[in-house]
Amino acid sequence: MRAAKSYLAAHPSWFNESSDITCPRCGSEPESFQHAILTCPAQRGARNLLLNEVSSQKHGAELWPEPHLIRALGEYITVTKTGLLLDMILDYPPTPTPPSLSPT
DSSP: OTTSOSSSTTSOOTTOOOOOOBOTTTSSSBOOHHIIIIIOGGGHHHHHHHOTTOOOOSTTSTTTTOHHHHHHHHHHHHHHTTTSOHHHHHHSOOOOOOGGGSOO
């Protein structure tokens, strides 16, 4: 994702024949790494729970040298299925909610 080579809509690739780069979750902006991880309103809840310490995904940001933040990013991507095509998500079996996102 950092290299702009993923299933995010704004990342050009051979598999993406569509020219629509709008975020399929919120429809408000291009689905870039920045948007998908830090600003997408549709993923605000998971972001607040898992990535509340993260304010940037750029090189040198607090995210990259901190192992606990890298793990949180991985959990966020897994839970929200960020970077997967929506038609792929619909074909996936349901993912159990991690304990950190379970209602108390």
